[in-house]
Amino acid sequence: MPDTTTTVPAPAAPDFANWSCPLPLRDHPRVVMGHGGGGAMSAELVEHVFAPAFGGPLLASLGDSAALTLGGARLAFSTDSFVVRPLFFPGGSIGDLAVNGTVNDLAMSGARPAYLSCAFILEEGVEMATVARVAQALGEAARRAGVEVVTGDTKVVEAGHGDGIYLNTAGIGLIPAGVDIRAQRAAPGDVVIVSGDIGVHGVAVMSVREGLEFGVRIESDCAALGGLVEAMLAVTPDLHVLRDPTRGGLGAALNEIAVAAGVGVLVQERSVPVPDEVANACAILGLDPMYVANEGKLVAFVPREHAGAVLAAMRAHPLGARAAVIGECVADHPGMVVARTGLGGTRVVDLPIGEQLPRIC
Amino acid sequence: MPDTTTTVPAPAAPDFANWSCPLPLRDHPRVVMGHGGGGAMSAELVEHVFAPAFGGPLLASLGDSAALTLGGARLAFSTDSFVVRPLFFPGGSIGDLAVNGTVNDLAMSGARPAYLSCAFILEEGVEMATVARVAQALGEAARRAGVEVVTGDTKVVEAGHGDGIYLNTAGIGLIPAGVDIRAQRAAPGDVVIVSGDIGVHGVAVMSVREGLEFGVRIESDCAALGGLVEAMLAVTPDLHVLRDPTRGGLGAALNEIAVAAGVGVLVQERSVPVPDEVANACAILGLDPMYVANEGKLVAFVPREHAGAVLAAMRAHPLGARAAVIGECVADHPGMVVARTGLGGTRVVDLPIGEQLPRIC
Structure with a gap:
């Protein structure tokens, strides 16, 4: 019996070796500090690089947190990384920021913040006492905010490939019925x-x-x-x-x-x-x-x-x-x-x- | 009327300037690469530094993901940062790892992975084409895994304070009724x-x-x-x-x-x-x-x-x-x-x- 299967060629892979952004990122072939500034350059990076790559209707709304429904619950979900310099400053620390930044992103959708994840990227050589002081500040900020840190991760990079401590938190909160803030x-x-x-x-x-x-x-x-x-x-x-x-x-x-x-x-x-x-x-x-x-x-x-x-x-x-x-x-x-x-x-x-x-x- | 209020002194703040770990971290006053290796040193860091600082019964279970209930839904919640070197390797990239690592942590609790957050820490000077290639790999891995990237964040650090691209993902999944895997x-x-x-x-x-x-x-x-x-x-x-x-x-x-x-x-x-x-x-x-x-x-x-x-x-x-x-x-x-x-x-x-x-x- 002849083979009647039709071979459908796979779509050609994008030529990333010669990739250039379809809409010029204000002609920046390399990342500059402004891409992390939360202004027009950050928005361009999301719009022209991340959103097309990730797709999806939820990301397209581009708020500080995503509102989604899972198992019948209306949830807010958000993440932020923290790279503040110095780690401690008048009135707070990177640990306080890591809690309050994500808690606030959740609260801005009207959600009641509930649970946080916490991930450390530590630079080899940072003092253990500094790590402990940041962790303590983070824990205290979480208790003040009424949220619980429930899961985490730690990575270590070689000296010269970090800046002491980078932190990431993600958070989940429950959006009350009847609330639609965006x-x-x-x-x-x-x-x-x-x-x-x-x-x-x-x-x-x-x-x-x-x-x-x-x-x-x-x-x-x-x-x-x-x-x-x-x-x-x-x-x-x-x-x-x-x-x-x-x-x-x-x-x-x-x-x-x-x-x-x-x-x-x-x-x-x-x-x-x-x-x-x-x-x-x-x-x-x-x-x-x-x-x-x-x-x-x-x-x-x-x-x-x-x-x-x-x-x-x-x-x-x-x-x-x-x-x-x-x-x-x-x-x-x-x-x-x-x-x-x-x-x-x-x-x-x-x-x-x-x-x-x-x-x- | 005399003031009969009893003043309870606030507990003394820990002396972090002279902080030392209550249980010696194998006598490491500074972070070394092994603290990120997923072995005994990583476990000590969590047990002696992070868990006491964050507290909470859920973190204490120390699994790859946390199982929690929110709005009546049984959820798994997990996070991982990715600092792999090089960014692209035979069979994958940091973008694939960032999806599969977190999706797998969720799946290991029996949860059906549903939503991811994605946070980039970019080093000033990294090529925009590299960022796009990683984002594309991440998006494709998410589609293969059946999860949606719904929220994100981008930070940029000065050249010499990162290593091209660090990634963090956090994920949420729904744990089916009757499943209790730990x-x-x-x-x-x-x-x-x-x-x-x-x-x-x-x-x-x-x-x-x-x-x-x-x-x-x-x-x-x-x-x-x-x-x-x-x-x-x-x-x-x-x-x-x-x-x-x-x-x-x-x-x-x-x-x-x-x-x-x-x-x-x-x-x-x-x-x-x-x-x-x-x-x-x-x-x-x-x-x-x-x-x-x-x-x-x-x-x-x-x-x-x-x-x-x-x-x-x-x-x-x-x-x-x-x-x-x-x-x-x-x-x-x-x-x-x-x-x-x-x-x-x-x-x-x-x-x-x-x-x-x-x-x-």
């Missing part, structure tokens, strides 16, 4: 509220790096925001957007929301709470506080009818005592963030390209 | 089955590192084992233990199980499938195949009454074609692994101290 839900009319002073973490880390000192001790705002979000959700489950403005600062967070929802954001610049110490340090360094990283702050888009009650609930919480309305969501200039300046003019708050401060978290 | 369930009488040839991944990586060549091309066995585990569970949900013997090899895996369950393991050395190429390369390098890493193999402890059917199901699966019974679980010598040699003698298969091959995954 950037795409920002809607004209929403009131934009920030939970307190901005720019503090970035300036605190910068103040101890490279020998910079600003005369005033500035401590990182690093904190877990799960409790604050719970207090807000107790007012109404119908919060539209929550975002913790870490790398790229408030400016990047507002831009991402404006683009994702196809709305405009109008910020009253005078209403944005910037402590004098941060403003002064930024003036010296030539930085804009709008783009400096925060690690214990959130920005919320709240339906106008709930805004007053949500603001009151935030101010009643220790981590929201200095919460303030900073602007509103508008139908004009979709995809753009515009600030009304103290003098009554307006300026565009762009998505930052690379980063102002590398290795801030 | 090291503690190993019981005397269980039949010990390995799914195929051991030592292949470690030798494949070694063959391309440092210019070593063995004349014969050995390809990594890197593969996702979720399908093989499903085929085994279709025979009986009552598998006692599954473990993928990665760092530290089959020797470390069997020792961990013996200690966790307080049982002895008796291995028939002649029955352990070691390909000639692996045996020869190990002889040249002075390595014991029992301690060389695998990335596409599992070892199973199966109740005797199901062993024949489970072995048959494994052999019917492409990834278990060379599955073999290699020994049994015994009540004698609890916590120890003993091998009966080809000559009829016996030897103790110790937990390796450090590692034979650094940065193997």
Whole structure:
């Protein structure tokens, strides 16, 4: 009997030896620091390299965490690596960041953070006492945040191939019924509220790096925001957007929301709470506080009818005592963030390209 | 009215400046490569530094993944970082490892792997084409394994503070009802089955590192084992233990199980499938195949009454074609692994101290 099987040739493998990005990554054939800055270059890397390679509808939503359903449970799932330099800084450490960063990503979907994984990449030669001190800080931060570290991993790389300690955490949380918080839900009319002073973490880390000192001790705002979000959700489950403005600062967070929802954001610049110490340090360094990283702050888009009650609930919480309305969501200039300046003019708050401060978290 | 509040002093903070491990880490004041090797030194680091710092009953079980319940769903949750050198090796890449390593950790609890996170730590200067090639390999491995990458993160560190690309994945899977697979369930009488040839991944990586060549091309066995585990569970949900013997090899895996369950393991050395190429390369390098890493193999402890059917199901699966019974679980010598040699003698298969091959995954 003749063989009637049709041979289907396998699809040709992509020619990676001669690979070039289909859309030029601003003509960067090599990775530069800005690709880790949380701005336009980071977004390009995700959009042009990672998303096409990984595929999948969930990743395409590109939030800080993924919302998914497994075994009937609505879960949030998120990950972050931490490469901050130095490992200890005023007000915190890489251990605190590793917990609070991932816990906050989960909380920004309205989830109640529950479990963390923790993976160390240690550089040969790092002092065991330093490892223990970081682990202790991480454990204490987890207990404060009400999450449990349940699984982990340790790798060691040769001296000269790391920077003491790199950390990764991933986290899982449970999203309560009726909660649907994501950037795409920002809607004209929403009131934009920030939970307190901005720019503090970035300036605190910068103040101890490279020998910079600003005369005033500035401590990182690093904190877990799960409790604050719970207090807000107790007012109404119908919060539209929550975002913790870490790398790229408030400016990047507002831009991402404006683009994702196809709305405009109008910020009253005078209403944005910037402590004098941060403003002064930024003036010296030539930085804009709008783009400096925060690690214990959130920005919320709240339906106008709930805004007053949500603001009151935030101010009643220790981590929201200095919460303030900073602007509103508008139908004009979709995809753009515009600030009304103290003098009554307006300026565009762009998505930052690379980063102002590398290795801030 | 007098103040009758009793002031309870806060517990004294540990003196980390003068910290030393309560139980000496074999007198290592600094991290050495062996702490990442998956042997006794890795276990000491977890037991003496991480577990006390993190606390929690789930971490204390120290399996490759944590089993937990959230929103009524029984979940497995696991993480691994990947620092393999070189990034591409015969039969795979760091992208394949990052998927299969975490998928296999989930599968070893009987879970059906579902979702992955993926975090890159990139070194400034690495070629964008290399990043894309790794991302593509990772995406393809995820599709083969039937899991979806749903969330991620990218950090960049300065040139000289990394090694091209470090990867971390975390994963979530759903544990079917009635399945309870963990090291503690190993019981005397269980039949010990390995799914195929051991030592292949470690030798494949070694063959391309440092210019070593063995004349014969050995390809990594890197593969996702979720399908093989499903085929085994279709025979009986009552598998006692599954473990993928990665760092530290089959020797470390069997020792961990013996200690966790307080049982002895008796291995028939002649029955352990070691390909000639692996045996020869190990002889040249002075390595014991029992301690060389695998990335596409599992070892199973199966109740005797199901062993024949489970072995048959494994052999019917492409990834278990060379599955073999290699020994049994015994009540004698609890916590120890003993091998009966080809000559009829016996030897103790110790937990390796450090590692034979650094940065193997």
